[in-house]
Amino acid sequence: MIARAGPPSVHALGLAGVAAALLGAAAVLPMDLPPLSLFACPFRAATGWPCLACGCTHAFHHFVRGEFVAAFLSSPLGTSVALAAAAHLLWTALRIAGLPYAPRLTMTPRLRWAAAAALAANWAFLAVRA
Amino acid sequence: MLEDLMLARCPSCRNTFSTDRAGRQDCPICGKPLVVPEQGAGSAASPSSETPPAESSGTPWERRAELGLVAGWAQTMQQALFEPARLFAAARLDRGNAQLGFAVLTATVFGAIGQFFGLAVRGQTQAMVDRMLSQSEIPESMRQMLRATRAMSTPGWFVAGIVLLPVLNAIFIYLNAAITHAFALILGQSKRGFPATFAACTYSWAPTVLLAVPGCGLPVAVIWLLVLTGIGLKATHGLKPGGAAAAVLGPYLLLCCAVCALGVVMGMAMRNAMPGQP
Numbered sequence: 001m002i003a004r005a006g007p008p009s010v011h012a013l014g015l016a017g018v019a020a021a022l023l024g025a026a027a028v029l030p031m032d033l034p035p036l037s038l039f040a041c042p043f044r045a046a047t048g049w050p051c052l053a054c055g056c057t058h059a060f061h062h063f064v065r066g067e068f069v070a071a072f073l074s075s076p077l078g079t080s081v082a083l084a085a086a087a088h089l090l091w092t093a094l095r096i097a098g099l100p101y102a103p104r105l106t107m108t109p110r111l112r113w114a115a116a117a118a119l120a121a122n123w124a125f126l127a128v129r130a
Numbered sequence: 131m132l133e134d135l136m137l138a139r140c141p142s143c144r145n146t147f148s149t150d151r152a153g154r155q156d157c158p159i160c161g162k163p164l165v166v167p168e169q170g171a172g173s174a175a176s177p178s179s180e181t182p183p184a185e186s187s188g189t190p191w192e193r194r195a196e197l198g199l200v201a202g203w204a205q206t207m208q209q210a211l212f213e214p215a216r217l218f219a220a221a222r223l224d225r226g227n228a229q230l231g232f233a234v235l236t237a238t239v240f241g242a243i244g245q246f247f248g249l250a251v252r253g254q255t256q257a258m259v260d261r262m263l264s265q266s267e268i269p270e271s272m273r274q275m276l277r278a279t280r281a282m283s284t285p286g287w288f289v290a291g292i293v294l295l296p297v298l299n300a301i302f303i304y305l306n307a308a309i310t311h312a313f314a315l316i317l318g319q320s321k322r323g324f325p326a327t328f329a330a331c332t333y334s335w336a337p338t339v340l341l342a343v344p345g346c347g348l349p350v351a352v353i354w355l356l357v358l359t360g361i362g363l364k365a366t367h368g369l370k371p372g373g374a375a376a377a378v379l380g381p382y383l384l385l386c387c388a389v390c391a392l393g394v395v396m397g398m399a400m401r402n403a404m405p406g407q408p
Contacts (some may be wrong), residue, residue, distance in 0.1 A: 006156030010226040011324055018304040021297070039278055045269050102161060107315045114314045122181070 005102035010093045012102075018091035026082075027058035037047065049128040052119065057123035073129070077122040137165045138149025143323055156355040157327050158224050189217055189333070191232045193223045206232060210336035214358050217333055218365035223325035229332035230303060237299045242292055249288070253345055253389040256283065297313035306329040310359065313380035314367070320377075321367040 008016070023090035043051040059078025063086075071079045095102060139146045146338035152168045156387070161256060178212060187193070190209065192398065194202030209217035221229070263276050311327040314320040337354035340347040364374035 004163070005161040007161070009159060009161055011328060014300075014304050015308060018301050018308075021301050040274055042272075042275075045272060056386065076366070105318070106319070109318070112316050112318055119316075 001104055001106075002101050003104040004100055005095070005104075006100070007094050008102075012088075012092055012095070014081065016089050019089045022060065023064055023085055023089070026057075027064040031057065031061050044130075048130075050123070050130050052077065052123050052126075053125050054130075075122070076125055077119065080118075136166070138164070140164055145223045145322065145325060147222075150246070160323065187220065187377070188222050188225065189220045192222055192228050194228075206333070209335050210333050210358065211354075214361045215365055218330060218362045219339060221329040221333060221362075221366060221367070223250065223322065223329055226325055228327055229329055230300065233303050233332040233335035233338075234296055234299045237303075237335055237341065238296045239300070239324060240339045241295055241341040244344055246281065247342065247344045252283065256280065270382035283372070303332060303335065309381045310363075310378065314363065314377040317373070317376050317380065318371040319363070319367065319369055327363065329388065330359055330366045334358035335360050361388075 033095070041051055041054050044054060053075075055075030056078030058074035058081050059071045059076075062068070062074060063079055063082040068079070071082065091099075092101070136150075136152070137146055137148055140157040140160060140162065141164060142162040143157060145157070145159045148160050149166055152166045154163065154165050156163055181255065182316060186331070190197055190202045190205035192202075197205065206217065209220075237365075257275055259276050259280050268276075307324070307328045310331055311320060311324050314327060334355050337351040337358065340351040340354070343350075360371075360374045360378040364371060365378055367374070
């Protein structure tokens with residue numbers, strides 16, 4: 001829900017800075033050139049199975065270029081995190097500009113189960129595609 | 131002046147913060163509006179029973195203005211490493227800036243020292259990497275990572291690493307706190323909001339002093355960091371030990387799977403790369 005709020009807290013600003021850094025890095029860094037292209041998931045290399053965060057780098061890479069379908073197919077979790085990072089960054093900028101509202105998330109048991117199920121579904125999606 | 135500050139507790143998020151004035155204002159932690167009464171008025175917002183106990187007056191680092199920078203850092207390190215419960219109980223949730231500064235300063239200074247020490251053994255490291263790369267039986271992904279390690283061991287990457295270390299540390303600290311808090315939320319273990327998780331995650335970076343030790347410093351620091359994060363969450367959120375352990379180990383179990391797998395693969399490759407091995 002959206003609630004009245006004052007200026008963004010220190011942590012809201014810090015997380016917005018991290019969001020900007022991650023999205024900026026995904027936009028600027030050449031993921032298809034060495035040495036970044038040489039990194040691989042060690043869990044996948046050892047077991048053949050994807051880890052929960054597999055594909056997140058590619059999801060960010062596609063997301064910042066507007067390739068949302070490719071981002072989702074790389075990692076639904078990574079796409080969700082990139083979307084949340086962009087939304088938080090934008091909303092924090094609006095709050096700095098004077099917007100007196102902020103989203104307020106109340107974690108009900110139903111929401112917690114939904115989040116856990118979404119994580120599991122994300123992993124199953126990656127495992128099936130692997 | 132410390133004497134001009136008064137302590138108040140937000141009725142919404144129940145966090146305690148310091149302010150230099152009474153009256154209507156926003157909570158610096160959750161941002162909700164509240165009214166801080168005049169000192170001595172005895173109102174519900176700041177009765178003496180709700181002021182934090184003596185232990186919650188701040189960690190030595192948060193009181194470095196009175197203790198001095200070096201003494202504040204040294205006492206915080208001592209408590210974090212050997213009396214963590216006392217340190218986390220004293221942490222104030224409205225001092226996120228100071229807590230971030232402690233973690234970034236510690237990890238940056240000792241990480242840089244470790245990188246300089248690493249230069250001294252660079253030749254041996256390179257030779258080891260080359261021997262591992264010369265093996266035919268190591269997995270291709272492992273070979274790619276070794277190539278990346280070799281490609282990044284140039285003077286340019288070294289300088290870039292030193293210069294970017296504070297920024298990278300700040301990003302890692304916030305990411306670590308955000309992931310830990312997300313798992314705490316999913317497991318229903320977030321009792322006092324993100325500032326409590328952040329305080330636990332920042333002071334638990336104290337073992338990064340071990341980054342100054344090349345080789346074994348990093349794994350020891352990571353394990354110690356995990357233990358401290360659990361103790362910190364237990365103290366700052368008021369959790370039971372099982373809840374704190376679950377919130378901490380949730381994300382790290384995932385990471386650990388990856389790190390353990392990497393460790394096994396690297397260990398086997400290093401063993402085969404040792405001179406004299408068949």
